[in-house]
Amino acid sequence: MPAYAASTRTAAPQARIPAGYLAMQGSAALGRSALADDRGGTRRTFAKGEELFAEGEAADFFYQVVSGTVRVCKLLSDGRRQIDAFQLAGDIFGLENGAEHRFTAEAVEETVVLAFRRGRFANLLHDNPAFGDQLMTSMITSLERAQDHMVLLGRKTAQEKIATFLMDMAGRLAKGDRLDLPMQRTDIADHLGLTIETVSRTLTQMVRDGLIKLGAAGRTITLTDKLALQQLNG
Amino acid sequence: MPAYAASTRTAAPQARIPAGYLAMQGSAALGRSALADDRGGTRRTFAKGEELFAEGEAADFFYQVVSGTVRVCKLLSDGRRQIDAFQLAGDIFGLENGAEHRFTAEAVEETVVLAFRRGRFANLLHDNPAFGDQLMTSMITSLERAQDHMVLLGRKTAQEKIATFLMDMAGRLAKGDRLDLPMQRTDIADHLGLTIETVSRTLTQMVRDGLIKLGAAGRTITLTDKLALQQLNG
DNA sequence: CGGTAGCTTGATGCGAGTCAACCCATGTGG
DNA sequence: CCACATGGGTTGACTCGCATCAAGCTACCG
Numbered sequence: 259m260p261a262y263a264a265s266t267r268t269a270a271p272q273a274r275i276p277a278g279y280l281a282m283q284g285s286a287a288l289g290r291s292a293l294a295d296d297r298g299g300t301r302r303t304f305a306k307g308e309e310l311f312a313e314g315e316a317a318d319f320f321y322q323v324v325s326g327t328v329r330v331c332k333l334l335s336d337g338r339r340q341i342d343a344f345q346l347a348g349d350i351f352g353l354e355n356g357a358e359h360r361f362t363a364e365a366v367e368e369t370v371v372l373a374f375r376r377g378r379f380a381n382l383l384h385d386n387p388a389f390g391d392q393l394m395t396s397m398i399t400s401l402e403r404a405q406d407h408m409v410l411l412g413r414k415t416a417q418e419k420i421a422t423f424l425m426d427m428a429g430r431l432a433k434g435d436r437l438d439l440p441m442q443r444t445d446i447a448d449h450l451g452l453t454i455e456t457v458s459r460t461l462t463q464m465v466r467d468g469l470i471k472l473g474a475a476g477r478t479i480t481l482t483d484k485l486a487l488q489q490l491n492g
Numbered sequence: 493m494p495a496y497a498a499s500t501r502t503a504a505p506q507a508r509i510p511a512g513y514l515a516m517q518g519s520a521a522l523g524r525s526a527l528a529d530d531r532g533g534t535r536r537t538f539a540k541g542e543e544l545f546a547e548g549e550a551a552d553f554f555y556q557v558v559s560g561t562v563r564v565c566k567l568l569s570d571g572r573r574q575i576d577a578f579q580l581a582g583d584i585f586g587l588e589n590g591a592e593h594r595f596t597a598e599a600v601e602e603t604v605v606l607a608f609r610r611g612r613f614a615n616l617l618h619d620n621p622a623f624g625d626q627l628m629t630s631m632i633t634s635l636e637r638a639q640d641h642m643v644l645l646g647r648k649t650a651q652e653k654i655a656t657f658l659m660d661m662a663g664r665l666a667k668g669d670r671l672d673l674p675m676q677r678t679d680i681a682d683h684l685g686l687t688i689e690t691v692s693r694t695l696t697q698m699v700r701d702g703l704i705k706l707g708a709a710g711r712t713i714t715l716t717d718k719l720a721l722q723q724l725n726g
Numbered sequence: 727c728g729g730t731a732g733c734t735t736g737a738t739g740c741g742a743g744t745c746a747a748c749c750c751a752t753g754t755g756g
Numbered sequence: 757c758c759a760c761a762t763g764g765g766t767t768g769a770c771t772c773g774c775a776t777c778a779a780g781c782t783a784c785c786g
Contacts, residue, residue, distance in 0.1 A: 332643045334726035340643040355632045361639060384621040390628075397631040398589045404638035405595060409566045409574040411645035412685030416742065443765065451646030456742055458766055475751085476765060492568035650774070677733065687775060692734055709783080710733060734781070744771070753762080
């Protein structure tokens with residue numbers, strides 16, 4: 259039984275925001291999802307570390323991120339943790355077949371989401387095909403990300419994992435070559451199937467090799483050699 | 493660059509069966525999917541090792557397994573391979589957002605599938621909400637499996653990986669405690685992020701520990717201690 | 727009966743995990 | 757304002773699980 263890295267929950271316990279107002283002013287951070295608002299999503303805000311829902315809870319709602327970052331994770335009985343994905347602005351998650359959530363979702367930083375009540379898909383799809391289309395597209399996107407991530411977890415070296423992660427986050431958060439990671443080392447480690455020590459060491463090595471630069475807090479990363487990083491993706 | 497286990501392709505090169513007849517007699521092996529036939533899926537048969545489609549090919553069709561087994565996999569440039577999933581009777585796969593397939597699908601054994609022409613989801617969902625519902629459910633199921641598999645790949649030991657795999661396959665192929673695996677060691681290894689040697693050694697050890705019995709060909713496995721195997725799932 | 731594909735077994739090595747300090751920034755209370 | 761605690765990150769020494777390399781075994785097939 260190796261590698262466990264259960265993050266110490268910084269979260270306030272379960273301080274669920276009690277279902278906000280429907281008012282939807284603009285939502286600048288959102289892209290393609292003006293539709294979502296029309297479907298009557300309820301806006302909710304979660305503090306850093308707070309839990310949106312836990313494994314085993316009733317799955318009455320699914321969510322779309324407006325701003326911030328959510329980590330979606332599963333735990334083994336002895337505390338080993340795997341973060342399946344980080345959900346950023348626009349991403350949809352928490353849709354289940356069964357009655358219960360099969361994973362936990364927590365806010366990595368202050369995060370705003372839209373919560374949608376789950377109905378029968380058939381009805382949903384029939385009433386608003388465009389939203390159904392968006393949902394299906396979103397599910398397929400999640401699946402594609404999951405498939406790419408399985409290659410990473412199953413077959414890539416630590417260096418390749420970090421390179422892939424950095425390029426992926428750069429693509430999704432992109433502001434030039436400067437990357438501001440919202441999550442800490444523990445989260446990165448649990449996402450990539452590594453330990454925090456290995457994450458740290460690999461990043462340090464990449465600095466030595468001139469691939470990246472690390473900001474003071476360790477959260478700001480400048481990709482100085484994207485080409486080399488890209489070649490490490492496999 | 494470790495761990496590569498690119499399987500030697502036994503496959504006949506690209507001998508695509510030329511789009512069969514629409515006749516759909518009963519399809520006993522299928523469960524819930526009588527609907528599928530009504531949607532005009534085209535029946536196709538693939539020989540052991542044959543390729544249904546490859547990464548990068550036009551994604552004009554998606555598929556549902558009628559009988560047999562399909563492996564869905566991705567390759568890194570140097571040949572390392574990850575099998576994302578095994579698709580068994582009833583499973584739907586190959587649905588993409590983009591115009592091209594993002595992974596390869598190959599028949600593990602003689603396999604019969606239904607091929608569906610992909611249209612705009614919106615139309616599809618609107619025309620036949622029940623089929624849309626089935627599709628959405630199927631996508632969510634795939635995603636759930638992928639999430640469970642990421643925990644396995646990222647955080648489980650070799651022994652736990654094998655135990656989980658055996659219990660999973662038993663649940664899907666179940667005929668009592670006797671399990672007839674359709675795939676070879678190479679496929680199992682590439683699915684679990686291991687090498688064939690480790691798969692073999694771990695199985696041998698499980699025999700010694702009295703958890704399983706191995707048939708002569710190595711493909712038939714009897715689960716003699718399901719409880720212990722279950723406890724190894726984490 | 728020889729060739730080969732798939733599986734198993736053994737000896738050895740390495741990449742990443744484990745254990746343990748240590749650093750630094752931030753926050754808090756006396 | 758300083759002493760101290762705390763959380764997040766880095767670094768080093770050592771260990772170990774699984775990969776690698778290399779035979780050998782068995783069943784099947786021409």
